[in-house]
Amino acid sequence: MSANTATLTVPQPVPDPALVELEGVTKTYRRGGETVEVLQALDLTVPEGDFLALMGPSGSGKTTLMNLLGGIDRPSGGTITIGGTRIDNLGEAALTKWRARHVGFIFQLYHLLPVLSAERNVELPLLLTRFSRGERKRRALAALKLVGLSDRAGHKPTELSGGQEQRVGIARAIVTDPTILLCDEPTGDLDRKAGDEILDLLRALNEEHGKTIIMVTHDPHAAARAKRTLHMDKGRLVVQPQH
Amino acid sequence: MKYWPLLWSNIRRKKLRTIFTLFAVTAAFALFGLLAAMQHGMNGVMQIASAERIQTNAKLGAMPISYGPKISSVQGVTAVTWFNGFRGYYQDEKNTFQVVATYPQGFLAVYPEVRLGEQARKAWFDDKPGAIAGTLIARRYGWKVGQRIPVQSQNVTKEDGTKTWYVTLDGIYNTDLPDRYKNFVMIHYQYFNDSVARNKDFVGQYIERIDDPRQAAQISQRIDDTFATSFPQTRTASEVAETQTFIREFGNIGFITLVVGAAVFFSMLLVTVNTMSQSVRERTSELAVLKALGFGRGTVSGLVLAEAVGITVIGGALGLVVAWQLARAIYKSVQQILPALGIPPLAVVLGVVLMILFGLVAGALPLRQVFRLRAADALRRA
Numbered sequence: 206m207s208a209n210t211a212t213l214t215v216p217q218p219v220p221d222p223a224l225v226e227l228e229g230v231t232k233t234y235r236r237g238g239e240t241v242e243v244l245q246a247l248d249l250t251v252p253e254g255d256f257l258a259l260m261g262p263s264g265s266g267k268t269t270l271m272n273l274l275g276g277i278d279r280p281s282g283g284t285i286t287i288g289g290t291r292i293d294n295l296g297e298a299a300l301t302k303w304r305a306r307h308v309g310f311i312f313q314l315y316h317l318l319p320v321l322s323a324e325r326n327v328e329l330p331l332l333l334t335r336f337s338r339g340e341r342k343r344r345a346l347a348a349l350k351l352v353g354l355s356d357r358a359g360h361k362p363t364e365l366s367g368g369q370e371q372r373v374g375i376a377r378a379i380v381t382d383p384t385i386l387l388c389d390e391p392t393g394d395l396d397r398k399a400g401d402e403i404l405d406l407l408r409a410l411n412e413e414h415g416k417t418i419i420m421v422t423h424d425p426h427a428a429a430r431a432k433r434t435l436h437m438d439k440g441r442l443v444v445q446p447q448h
Numbered sequence: 449m450k451y452w453p454l455l456w457s458n459i460r461r462k463k464l465r466t467i468f469t470l471f472a473v474t475a476a477f478a479l480f481g482l483l484a485a486m487q488h489g490m491n492g493v494m495q496i497a498s499a500e501r502i503q504t505n506a507k508l509g510a511m512p513i514s515y516g517p518k519i520s521s522v523q524g525v526t527a528v529t530w531f532n533g534f535r536g537y538y539q540d541e542k543n544t545f546q547v548v549a550t551y552p553q554g555f556l557a558v559y560p561e562v563r564l565g566e567q568a569r570k571a572w573f574d575d576k577p578g579a580i581a582g583t584l585i586a587r588r589y590g591w592k593v594g595q596r597i598p599v600q601s602q603n604v605t606k607e608d609g610t611k612t613w614y615v616t617l618d619g620i621y622n623t624d625l626p627d628r629y630k631n632f633v634m635i636h637y638q639y640f641n642d643s644v645a646r647n648k649d650f651v652g653q654y655i656e657r658i659d660d661p662r663q664a665a666q667i668s669q670r671i672d673d674t675f676a677t678s679f680p681q682t683r684t685a686s687e688v689a690e691t692q693t694f695i696r697e698f699g700n701i702g703f704i705t706l707v708v709g710a711a712v713f714f715s716m717l718l719v720t721v722n723t724m725s726q727s728v729r730e731r732t733s734e735l736a737v738l739k740a741l742g743f744g745r746g747t748v749s750g751l752v753l754a755e756a757v758g759i760t761v762i763g764g765a766l767g768l769v770v771a772w773q774l775a776r777a778i779y780k781s782v783q784q785i786l787p788a789l790g791i792p793p794l795a796v797v798l799g800v801v802l803m804i805l806f807g808l809v810a811g812a813l814p815l816r817q818v819f820r821l822r823a824a825d826a827l828r829r830a
Contacts, residue, residue, distance in 0.1 A: 275740070277739070277740050297745070298744060298745075301739070301742055301743070301744045301745075302742065302744070304740070304741075304742045305741065305742020305743075306742070308742075310740055310741070312737075316733070316734075316737040316740075318454075318457075318734055318737070319461075320457035320458055320460070320461045321453070321454065321457055325453055325454070325457070329454075329738070329741055330741050330742060332450055332451060332454075332743075333741075333742050333743065333747075338450065341450075377741075
């Protein structure tokens with residue numbers, strides 16, 4: 206443990222009901238002949254309606270934690286319960302279904318499909334539902350309207366600015382009305398102005414639409430827009446020293 | 449169908465590459481179709497050949513009609529017919545077909561595969577300017593029995609300087625032989641010979657039916673011995689032996705073409721499969737995004753395989769259409785030696801199976817890589 210950090214027991218009381226509960230979660234990788242412990246016996250509770258920022262240096266395990274919460278990676282130990290469902294022991298197919306229904310991902314590099322228009326990109330998660338084409342289109346356009354991009358529905362990602370691409374990414378994340386939004390450095394690739402607009406949007410989604418958001422960021426300015434901030438270092442949640 | 453926009457967008461992602469890939473698949477399957485057509489043509493030659501038929505040709509030039517009675521008297525010969533004729537057309541010079549002048553009774557005796565009603569037989573035998581036509585040509589021009597048909601020659605001239613023979617259609621025959629044999633107009637040799645300006649009383653070929661196929665060589669020898677001191681001398685052989693000689697001479701070239709063609713076909717497809725695999729590998733991170741969004745293995749696999757199979761099936765189908773057109777064009781030049789040349793239905797079925805198979809392989813190879821890669825890693829790499 207570094208000299209200026211200490212093991213964290215959750216620093217403030219959390220309101221019920223708890224949406225996300227992690228108990229003793231560990232994650233290890235084999236690299237060469239060596240075992241690397243990325244997450245160490247991590248406990249975390251996130252209440253419904255929270256907007257949590259996760260900060261920490263590179264390699265501290267933030268993104269790994271996000272991947273575990275999103276069900277695109279599996280823990281080596283411990284339990285992860287989200288919305289009352291234990292996802293750490295779900296089978297591959299069940300986990301994929303669960304992810305489609307409950308998680309909205311917002312990536313640093315947007316990860317839009319370059320061959321599709323903004324509307325079609327937003328529609329992608331809806332392809333996994335039983336909605337008709339008309340209903341999918343209506344919902345995709347509504348999501349684009351919510352992020353302020355109604356007039357860019359027919360544009361391809363290459364015809365959009367970085368901020369607009371990220372807005373499309375957010376529209377894609379919310380179009381299925383997921384239980385939780387997971388944002389991995391959502392402003393990391395944007396200038397300050399565009400980044401602020403994205404943070405405003407996330408804040409609005411949290412405050413006005415009650416979305417639970419967990420955001421990984423390096424940027425204290427971005428973290429300040431969240432309701433609370435937790436710090437990670439070397440695979441543990443740590444108490445950040447007061448300056 | 450809801451995935452169609454995604455599929456279509458991916459296919460159009462790099463238009464030039466897709467066009468070249470489609471072109472390569474089309475070329476490969478055009479080659480496949482042509483090879484199949486040629487193989488079918490070669491096989492067809494043997495299938496048409498009858499062990500109970502022998503054929504007599506002049507060693508030089510044409511043979512006089514006077515050979516006919518002598519041949520029919522050779523021991524072992526049960527029926528004889530002879531052929532002459534010309535390339536004719538109906539109404540328009542584009543409507544060409546083969547007009548065969550023959551000895552009707554002999555023709556139907558030598559070729560029992562040709563089916564003609566009893567009434568039509570009798571009508572044709574008794575009607576010197578009468579003719580019979582194959583089912584296909586009769587259907588093509590809407591000919592009816594009893595119709596008077598002006599058959600015009602491209603090269604052969606009548607004594608009066610005209611080139612038109614008027615015939616009455618006495619019957620329409622059918623046969624299990626290849627389609628080419630359903631496109632003939634058969635007329636009386638006598639009617640033709642009476643009015644033709646040149647080569648009167650000569651025939652191009654005699655065809656004999658024999659009583660014992662095992663005696664074909666001896667009977668052939670007897671016929672040739674009959675004309676040993678005549679001019680021209682004859683060369684008689686069984687249809688099967690003639691065909692085998694043809695297969696030996698022509699078949700060697702055919703075999704080499706087949707082997708080289710098959711090698712080119714598979715090489716082109718391997719290159720194509722590699723290109724298609726490369727195109728999927730380039731999109732690993734996008735596929736990982738789909739997985740992260742909740743697209744299951746089955747759906748992601750389906751998208752990749754549908755795209756690959758779509759390209760091979762579209763390209764392959766175009767290739768078979770090209771092959772069909774080419775085979776039709778080639779057939780016009782080689783129908784005398786390869787009357788069965790054409791793409792058989794079985795080859796079309798095999799072609800479709802190959803298209804699907806190659807598409808699956810092209811998609812499956814990079815899919816292995818996609819599934820080995822965890823979505824989390826792929827997203828990090830992007």
